[in-house]
Amino acid sequence: MRLANKTALVTGAAQGFGLGIAETFAREGARVALLDLNEEAARRAAETIGRGSIALSGDVSQAADVERAVASAIQAFGHLDILVNNAGVSHRNRPMLEVSEDEFDRVFAVNVKSIYLFARAAVPHFRERGGGVILNIGSTAGIRPRPGLAWYNASKGAVNLLSKSMAVELAPDRIRVNALAPVAGETPLLATFMGEDTPERRAAFRATIPWGRLSTPQDIANAALFLCSDEAEMVTGSVLEVDGGRCI
Numbered sequence: 305m306r307l308a309n310k311t312a313l314v315t316g317a318a319q320g321f322g323l324g325i326a327e328t329f330a331r332e333g334a335r336v337a338l339l340d341l342n343e344e345a346a347r348r349a350a351e352t353i354g355r356g357s358i359a360l361s362g363d364v365s366q367a368a369d370v371e372r373a374v375a376s377a378i379q380a381f382g383h384l385d386i387l388v389n390n391a392g393v394s395h396r397n398r399p400m401l402e403v404s405e406d407e408f409d410r411v412f413a414v415n416v417k418s419i420y421l422f423a424r425a426a427v428p429h430f431r432e433r434g435g436g437v438i439l440n441i442g443s444t445a446g447i448r449p450r451p452g453l454a455w456y457n458a459s460k461g462a463v464n465l466l467s468k469s470m471a472v473e474l475a476p477d478r479i480r481v482n483a484l485a486p487v488a489g490e491t492p493l494l495a496t497f498m499g500e501d502t503p504e505r506r507a508a509f510r511a512t513i514p515w516g517r518l519s520t521p522q523d524i525a526n527a528a529l530f531l532c533s534d535e536a537e538m539v540t541g542s543v544l545e546v547d548g549g550r551c552i
Contacts, residue, residue, distance in 0.1 A: 305333030306533045311381040313337045313374065313426075315364050315418070316391030318345035320491035321441060324521025325388055325528045330355040332529060334386070337377040339364070341391075364391045365413035367421050374425040383433060386532045387426050389419050390441045397499030400454035408455050415459040419466060427479065435478030437532050440467045441524070442483040444547045452499060460485075464543045471541030480540040482531045487547035489519035515548025 312329050316322040317338035326336045326349065335356040340346035343361030350359040358380050362369030378384050393414045395407040419440055430436030445453060446460035467483035474481055488497050488509055495501040498509060510517060527546045530536055545551050 306529060306535065307386075308333035310334040310385045310532075311336075311377070311383060312386035312388060312532070313339060313360075313377045313384060314388040314390055315339045315373075315422075318342050318349050320493070321486065321489065321521050321524045322388070322390040323349055324525040325390060326357070327353055328522070328525035328529050329386075329532070330357055332533075335381050337373070337380065339373050339391075364389075364418035364421070365410075367424075370418070370421040371425045374422070374429070378429060384426065384429055384436070385433075386437045386439070387422060388439045388441070388528065388532070389422055391418060392441060392443075392493070394453065394456040394493055394496045396496050397450075397452035399452065403455055411455055411459050412462075415456075416462045416466070419463065419470075423470065427474065427477075430479050431477050436480075438467075438470065438474075438479065438481045439528055439532055440481070440483045442467065442485045442543060444485050444487045444545060444550050447485055447543075447545065448551045450497070453497065456497075467543060468541045475540060480536070482536070482539060482541065483543045484524060484527055484531070485543050485545045485547065485551070486519050486524050487513055487545075487550045489521065489524070491521065494518070513548040513550050514552065517548065519546060519548070 312334045314326045317326045318340035330353045338346045339360040346359035350357040360373045395403045442463040443460035445457045446464040449457035471481040498505040
């Protein structure tokens with residue numbers, strides 16, 4: 305098992321990419337804390353996964369919730385090896401000036417501020433242990449942006465660059481930091497990206513991907529597994545595009 309004896313905290317883990325990552329990590333031997341705003345969904349997911357998984361609830365944009373989640377995972381497992389910042393939101397696809405200030409604030413709070421909050425909560429623990437792994441879920445939106453998603457694109461561009469900045473600063477502490485840049489996938493956010501979920505819109509999205517399909521949670525989980533495993537010990541500061549050629 306590639307994550308035997310490892311422990312991980314995955315945010316936004318009750319569905320979509322986060323759930324796929326949590327399931328795969330557990331299958332590969334890790335004990336996983338699944339954090340989600342939807343406490344009941346997180347509990348159901350943890351019960352289904354089993355293998356020592358636990359459910360945590362909280363808002364990743366709130367410092368008290370983040371600190372409590374990290375402390376709870378450490379208390380339950382004894383230590384923490386891996387942090388996956390997966391939770392994310394988007395505004396609906398629309399002209400940039402039609403996005404409200406509240407929507408803008410929420411996108412940056414969940415997608416960007418959460419990484420800052422989790423770094424404050426988890427990095428001291430990783431330093432005490434002599435190392436750790438942080439994986440941030442960015443997006444192809446931060447590399448090759450789509451129209452109608454200006455503020456979401458910007459938030460994911462920040463995630464991609466922030467991951468590189470963190471990697472450089474934390475390397476002396478033996479803390480590896482990488483990011484994944486998934487193309488649009490079969491997750492609850494897809495309808496938000498498209499603005500309207502119709503067969504025609506889906507076909508138009510697929511047409512922009514040379515590989516000919518959207519991403520799946522398992523695609524993202526497979527890449528996350530590699531970057532969070534000891535096999536990637538020499539990989540830090542990378543933004544791995546899991547995009548079927550979208551960014552070429």
